[in-house]
Amino acid sequence: xxxxxxxxxxxxxxxxxxxxxxxxxxxxxxxxxxxxxxxxxxxxxxxxxxxxxxxxxxxxxxxxxxxxxxxxxxxxxxxxxxxxxxxxxxxxxxxxxxxxxxxxxxxxxxxxxxxxxxxxxxxxxxxxxxxxxxxxxxxxxxxxxxxxxxxxxxxxxxxxxxxxxxxxxxxxxxxxxxxxxxxxxxxxxxxxxxxxxxxxxxxxxxxxxxxxxxxxxxxxxxxxxxxxxxxxxxxxxxxxxxxxxxxxxxxxxxxxxxxxxxxxxxxxxxxxxxxxxxxxxxxxxxxxxxxxxxxxxxxxxxxxxxxxxxxxxxxxxxxxxxxxxxxxxxxxxxxxxxxxxxxxxxxxxxxxxxxxxxxxxxxxxxxxxxxxxxxxxxxxxxxxxxxxxxxxxxxxxxxxxxxxxxxxxxxxxxxxxxxxxxxxxxxxxxxxxxxxxxxxxxxxxxxx
Amino acid sequence: xxxxxxxxxxxxxxxxxxxxxxxxxxxxxxxxxxxxxxxxxxxxxxxxxxxxxxxxxxxxxxxxxxxxxxxxxxxxxxxxxxxxxxxxxxxxxxxxxxxxxxxxxxxxxxxxxxxxxxxxxxxxxxxxxxxxxxxxxxxxxxxxxxxxxxxxxxxxxxxxxxxxxxxxxxxxxxxxxxxxxxxxxxxxxxxxxxxxxxxxxxxxxxxxxxxxxxxxxxxxxxxxxxxxxxxxxxxxxxxxxxxxxxxxxxxxxxxxxxxxxxxxxxxxxxxxxxxxxxxxxxxxxxxxxxxxxxxxxxxxxxxxxxxxxxxxxxxxxxxxxxxxxxxxxxxxxxxxxxxxxxxxxxxxxxxxxxxxxxxxxxxxxxxxxxxxxxxxxxxxxxxxxxxxxxxxxxxxxxxxxxxxxxxxxxxxxxxxxxxxxxxxxxxxxxxxxxxxxxxxxxxxxxxx
Numbered sequence: 001x002x003x004x005x006x007x008x009x010x011x012x013x014x015x016x017x018x019x020x021x022x023x024x025x026x027x028x029x030x031x032x033x034x035x036x037x038x039x040x041x042x043x044x045x046x047x048x049x050x051x052x053x054x055x056x057x058x059x060x061x062x063x064x065x066x067x068x069x070x071x072x073x074x075x076x077x078x079x080x081x082x083x084x085x086x087x088x089x090x091x092x093x094x095x096x097x098x099x100x101x102x103x104x105x106x107x108x109x110x111x112x113x114x115x116x117x118x119x120x121x122x123x124x125x126x127x128x129x130x131x132x133x134x135x136x137x138x139x140x141x142x143x144x145x146x147x148x149x150x151x152x153x154x155x156x157x158x159x160x161x162x163x164x165x166x167x168x169x170x171x172x173x174x175x176x177x178x179x180x181x182x183x184x185x186x187x188x189x190x191x192x193x194x195x196x197x198x199x200x201x202x203x204x205x206x207x208x209x210x211x212x213x214x215x216x217x218x219x220x221x222x223x224x225x226x227x228x229x230x231x232x233x234x235x236x237x238x239x240x241x242x243x244x245x246x247x248x249x250x251x252x253x254x255x256x257x258x259x260x261x262x263x264x265x266x267x268x269x270x271x272x273x274x275x276x277x278x279x280x281x282x283x284x285x286x287x288x289x290x291x292x293x294x295x296x297x298x299x300x301x302x303x304x305x306x307x308x309x310x311x312x313x314x315x316x317x318x319x320x321x322x323x324x325x326x327x328x329x330x331x332x333x334x335x336x337x338x339x340x341x342x343x344x345x346x347x348x349x350x351x352x353x354x355x356x357x358x359x360x361x362x363x364x365x366x367x368x369x370x371x372x373x374x375x376x377x378x379x380x381x382x383x384x385x386x387x388x389x390x391x392x393x394x395x396x397x398x399x400x401x402x403x404x405x406x407x408x409x410x411x412x413x414x415x416x417x418x419x420x421x422x423x424x425x426x427x428x429x430x431x432x433x434x435x436x437x438x439x440x441x442x443x444x445x446x447x448x
Numbered sequence: 449x450x451x452x453x454x455x456x457x458x459x460x461x462x463x464x465x466x467x468x469x470x471x472x473x474x475x476x477x478x479x480x481x482x483x484x485x486x487x488x489x490x491x492x493x494x495x496x497x498x499x500x501x502x503x504x505x506x507x508x509x510x511x512x513x514x515x516x517x518x519x520x521x522x523x524x525x526x527x528x529x530x531x532x533x534x535x536x537x538x539x540x541x542x543x544x545x546x547x548x549x550x551x552x553x554x555x556x557x558x559x560x561x562x563x564x565x566x567x568x569x570x571x572x573x574x575x576x577x578x579x580x581x582x583x584x585x586x587x588x589x590x591x592x593x594x595x596x597x598x599x600x601x602x603x604x605x606x607x608x609x610x611x612x613x614x615x616x617x618x619x620x621x622x623x624x625x626x627x628x629x630x631x632x633x634x635x636x637x638x639x640x641x642x643x644x645x646x647x648x649x650x651x652x653x654x655x656x657x658x659x660x661x662x663x664x665x666x667x668x669x670x671x672x673x674x675x676x677x678x679x680x681x682x683x684x685x686x687x688x689x690x691x692x693x694x695x696x697x698x699x700x701x702x703x704x705x706x707x708x709x710x711x712x713x714x715x716x717x718x719x720x721x722x723x724x725x726x727x728x729x730x731x732x733x734x735x736x737x738x739x740x741x742x743x744x745x746x747x748x749x750x751x752x753x754x755x756x757x758x759x760x761x762x763x764x765x766x767x768x769x770x771x772x773x774x775x776x777x778x779x780x781x782x783x784x785x786x787x788x789x790x791x792x793x794x795x796x797x798x799x800x801x802x803x804x805x806x807x808x809x810x811x812x813x814x815x816x817x818x819x820x821x822x823x824x825x826x827x828x829x830x831x832x833x834x835x836x837x838x839x840x841x842x843x844x845x846x847x848x849x850x851x852x853x854x855x856x857x858x859x860x861x862x863x864x865x866x867x868x869x870x871x872x873x874x875x876x877x878x879x880x881x882x883x884x885x886x887x888x889x890x891x892x893x894x895x896x
Contacts, residue, residue, distance in 0.1 A: 042592060043886050059507035061884040068640035069881070078642040081596040100600055134888040144490060148529040152548055192516035194526040417883075420868065433517070435865075436509040438491050440582040 009034050010358055013094050013104035015084045015283070017044045017067045019340045020110035020319030023347035029074045031355055036102055038080040038094070043067055045133065046412055048340060049421070051173055054136040055180040056144065056437040057428060062420050064133060065413045084111065087287050089312055106314050106354045109287060109301075110347060113320035113338070116277030116298070123244040127272040130173055139273055141439050143181065146271045147189060150196050157268075163201040164269035166249055168241055169276030170207035171215070172375040175224060177273050178205040179378030182231040187379075187432040204267065205235045206251060208276070212237075213375055213383065215337065220383040223396040227381040244272060278338065280321045291315065296323045305333070305365035307350045313357065316350035319343035326368035336368045340411075345369065376404045379429070457482050458806055461542050461552035463532045463731070465492045465515045467788045468558035468767030471795030477522045479803055484550055486528040486542070491515055493581065494860055496788060497869070499621055502584040503628040504592065504885040505876055510868050512581060513861045532559065535735050537760055554762050554802045557735060557749075558795060561768035561786070564725030564746070571692040575720040578621055587721055589887050591629065594719045595637060598644050605716070611649040612717035614697055616689055617724030618655035619663070620823040623672060625721050626653040627826030630679040635827075635880040652715065653683045654699060656724070660685075661823055661831065663785065668831040671844040675829035692720060726786065728769045739763065744771045753781070753813035755798045761805065764798035767791035774816035784816045788859075793817060824852045827877070
């Protein structure tokens with residue numbers, strides 16, 4: 001591909017159109033620079049609501065905005081659909097899978113993260129994770145098809161397995177998935193089947209640690225646990241998954257009678273959802289090798305206080321791909337959590353530092369502002385942990401749920417999407433229905 | 449699968465949850481009968497708006513309603529997801545692909561139609577047709593990816609081919625697709641690309657006959673042609689497609705200078721959409737073989753005046769699978785057109801005749817009431833042909849477009865869908881945007 005006509009202005013390439021890349025591009029939109037943003041998909045995905053596409057609550061277009069549309073009015077931004085396969089710091093070029101080479105003076109790498117199966121990649125076909133729209137459609141298909149298959153399954157043992165759903169990992173995504181699955185079984189599908197009773201479906205949430213939502217204060221983990229149980233989710237804590245097969249799971253967990261030691265349990269189920277591990281994009285290691293930077297255990301690239309790489313001030317890494325620290329005056333640096341506000345703030349900070357460097361100014365260390373943490377569990381239930389000047393504000397239940405709801409609708413990209421999402425939520429709330437229960441083919445992939 | 453506990457009431461099986469099957473089931477919902485409706489997908493699809501999913505104007509859930517949801521409040525209806533592979537009139541059973549056998553006392557076959565490539569089935573991969581949601585996602589992906597590929601294509605000849613779109617067949621679907629494609633190129637994508645100008649894209653509509661919308665009166669075909677040309681669509685009439693390859697099309701058409709004879713033209717293009725041929729579901733021939741009924745050239749089963757099969761009063765065929773005639777008093781029978789009102793009316797009529805037969809009454813011949821015909825071309829342009837007691841009422845342009853718009857929103861299944869669709873249309877109209885421009889993966893299938 002012919003490189004864009006050089007205007008002599010600094011060329012900035014941004015890899016990834018997630019929260020980090022999007023915010024960096026927006027921050028640079030009025031600067032005298034030429035920006036190229038490249039992503040593997042044609043859209044910016046509002047990840048926090050992806051689980052609702054997977055559970056048939058929302059249609060994909062409600063949480064995905066075409067990247068080109070977001071930048072159409074920014075003539076200094078070129079959007080490219082492509083996959084970055086190599087970064088050449090010496091030639092200052094990014095190589096794309098199709099052979100395209102993108103020259104840059106400044107590079108922002110925001111390629112994000114993918115699933116980690118902790119060395120058991122063979123589990124991925126049995127237990128899909130939830131990162132992309134394709135993942136969400138596949139999970140939606142598996143959930144809906146399990147009920148369909150159960151309805152025509154004569155054998156009670158196989159029917160029970162078809163009506164058993166396992167979510168592995170009790171972070172925000174796992175909790176949201178388990179809570180919503182319980183809701184679908186108890187409310188959404190009620191009265192629609194003639195041979196099975198969807199309410200008899202079992203939803204298991206399997207967590208290796210001692211509590212759910214470990215990023216939350218202990219008291220809120222406790223509230224979340226209670227709300228999950230109230231929704232009918234069976235939560236298994238301190239439970240280690242040792243095998244995932246086409247027949248189900250093998251889990252090592254403490255004896256329920258509280259006795260010492262652990263026992264191995266077999267769980268027969270067909271629909272398993274992986275919400276346990278996150279690994280940085282493989283681009284991280286490639287970048288580290290090319291620049292001599294270090295990666296942490298999760299494959300995230302360790303960055304300088306100003307988010308650039310050691311010895312490569314012209315390369316910045318932000319979002320889930322970066323192992324970044326937050327620097328506050330007179331305080332020890334603290335790690336930046338892998339949440340969307342972290343990626344957004346880092347994207348803006350990296351862009352600001354690039355502009356400062358272009359202007360010949362010193363770069364400034366990144367400071368992450370933590371406005372709090374919230375997670376939803378299901379209908380009328382969520383937990384919120386806000387940092388206020390007067391100290392932490394913590395609440396749960398319906399108020400927390402309403403707070404979560406409006407916060408997410410507010411941050412959703414694109415005004416139209418907000419209206420449609422709020423409408424879908426309203427109709428879902430009153431009718432207990434989920435309108436996106438559509439699968440394109442019997443054996444094909446679920447869509448919409 | 450265990451057959452449902454027999455209540456001793458007449459068992460009615462309906463194959464297909466399209467317009468015909470859905471209306472038949474609704475007509476029977478309060479009768480003392482046990483109904484099983486089986487479909488290959490989990491949803492009823494509002495076919496008339498499928499082209500808008502294919503052209504990224506609507507999300508799939510807006511035009512697809514979960515079959516179970518439609519029948520949830522009808523305890524005498526069992527919904528099954530499955531594919532009917534055989535009909536056994538002697539044993540009065542329908543066989544499904546998974547081995548399930550559905551016993552019936554009365555059978556309604558409404559399996560619909562699929563594409564016909566007139567013996568060139570090898571063209572299907574190059575030129576997908578538009579019948580299912582999966583088709584729509586695939587076509588959406590091809591359209592959007594063609595522009596993306598053109599943006600990074602250095603070779604001007606290949607770029608031109610990537611920006612050439614061919615629609616084969618100028619029936620309602622072909623006209624809608626071509627008109628919408630022209631709109632996308634001229635308006636939707638304006639300003640979003642940096643290397644190509646989407647407005648230079650060429651949209652070809654290739655028709656074998658002498659005019660577009662041949663089911664319409666000649667004057668409206670002429671109006672439709674003018675509106676297509678105004679939108680920038682290049683219409684080729686009397687043009688026969690002789691080859692579809694990965695490189696493009698070969699078309700035999702009259703010399704443009706109007707001279708005698710025809711010439712063969714090569715059209716280099718990557719995105720070809722097949723809207724030319726419709727063939728009845730293969731189930732038609734199987735049914736004919738099993739019952740001794742006849743099929744017409746398109747594979748549709750010839751039915752009696754009451755929509756049942758000769759010698760098999762307990763089997764009815766409706767919708768696109770049936771070659772049915774409309775019987776009006778003191779008039780010659782006329783063929784029922786393959787449109788949704790025809791399928792709906794036949795579905796209701798077949799159900800009524802089943803109830804009459806159960807009650808020991810004579811069945812009545814089917815009469816199709818033709819309320820008219822309408823087709824949209826694009827923004828502010830459509831043609832309408834209404835039959836009124838005072839004679840035909842024909843109009844075109846913006847008024848026809850508004851009429852089309854509200855007629856379709858009105859008939860759309862499910863109240864919620866209507867609101868969302870109207871909202872999407874409103875926002876699309878004012879912003880020239882199409883919100884469903886989302887493709888799940890670079891190389892994967894388009895979704896949403």
